[in-house]
Amino acid sequence: MAHNRVIQWGAMARTWWLYDAKFQCPYRSAEKLCMYLEGRHKPLYHPLSDVGDHVVVINTRYVAMAEDLWRKQQYKHDTRYAGGKSSATAWRLHEADYTKILYKAVYSAAPKNLLRPTIMRRLHLYPEEDVPDDIIGNVSDVIRQIQVVPKPLDSYSAQEIEEFPKLFDWPEDHVIYKRKATTEKKEES
């Protein structure tokens, strides 16, 4: 009996979404994640009702900042004691905790009311791709990334580079600036 009951259960159930933050702008991602966390994508949405979904974000370590923001964006903190004010650049905050940048971005994009703490609890941030089984087991759908993930030059094989159409060859005595290998590469090697 009561097919309407299960229909309602289906309408009110909280869906779990997966978002891959790899090479994504944290601030613009946060706006999109907030839409799902608040439930703004649902027809039954109302700003005073708590109808949001859960979002699991992976690869928060690899978020991408535009321009010089890693150096220039300041994250301020105040302990409210004398001399308690401090500020850290984005890259330092990111080094301290790889999920902090995205957390703060979502926190400031979320509505500034008493629903914000509950909304933030439905955001599950993981720096890498390894998510506990009991969390990833809930996920049923994926949120589309907002930016196209660029393919780094390192990932092209020598043959692909060779086959890439060229208009001219550099003269043999031309000096080309060579990029230094990243620290990660060094660790691996």
Place this chain on the structure above:
Amino acid sequence: MAALQCVRSLSKVRYNVLHKFSAAVMVVENKSVRRYSTSHQLVGKSSNSRQHLSYLYELYHRRIEVGPEKERHPSEYGCWNHDAEIYAFGQRFGEDFNDMVLKEAFVQRCFVEQEIEKQKDLGLDMEIDMTDNEILAEKGYSLASRFIKAYLRYSFPQLFEEGISAIHDFLLSDEMLFHIGCNIGLKELIQSATYPPEHPTYVTTLKAVIGALIESQNEKKAEDFVLDLIIPQLVGIDVSELWNIENPMGLLCALLKEQNLGEPEARLLWSSASNTIMPLHHVGIYSDKKLLGKSPGETISIAEDMAAREAIKKLLNMTDNRSPLELGDKAKNLELDFNKTNRSVSELNCS
């Protein structure tokens, strides 16, 4: 001032009343009195007087002690013409009732017994020429039942007889008839030993009114009455939920086998939040790789059960997007077959 002097000799309460009236009178400078025709000045002022407050307090608590006023029949207030009211009742429906028969439809057995008792107490040995409405009610009920079943069979030709009788029982249940009876103004017209009348008397009276219509006019008119008053109660009701299917998967198997379709196959379409206390699973029922019905549910077994019901609804042409019931003028000239019965579930299993 002369008026006020008179007033002083009156009691306190009277004084208050007069005080209100005196507010409506104003002495103008040329000593002529102007009387205002507005009534807002007559509205009682709120009083801060301690005496008056304690008086109201006393009244309030006495009222609570005595309890609410007993509900009385309008005839007890002395302005009631029973015959006229009964005639008006018939006219409200636009039906041409025989007044004597319609009057009989409102007489309960308990009322007749009470009248006989009264006569005995008075020591009168007169015969009371009164018949109660039970024969009319029986007639009315059998007509309503027959018509509703025929109408439902016409509207849901694929539905099993069990489903038809479930909807029929819902329409002719005591609660439903009481609900209808309450809302067509039977309350004051019913002649029963108690007032307000008890719930079952509404039910018998409504049935008897249908019976009275058969007696006064013909069966067709009575059927139209049922069509206009009882059947519209299905509007907004999920008809397929009135029939509780015991074993939906078994019934679905039998239905598919009869139509030479493949065995039903339940598949998990998608699920969410499966490790939490509020999981959601969507299950679809497939037959020959075609989706028959799908449904959400908190467990896979509930979702499967519901999906099977959805599939049965689809096979019986009872889906939610079916065309609405034919009611009103459209349904006045339906060609109903009163002898036809839909097949029952037991027949299906045997074949």
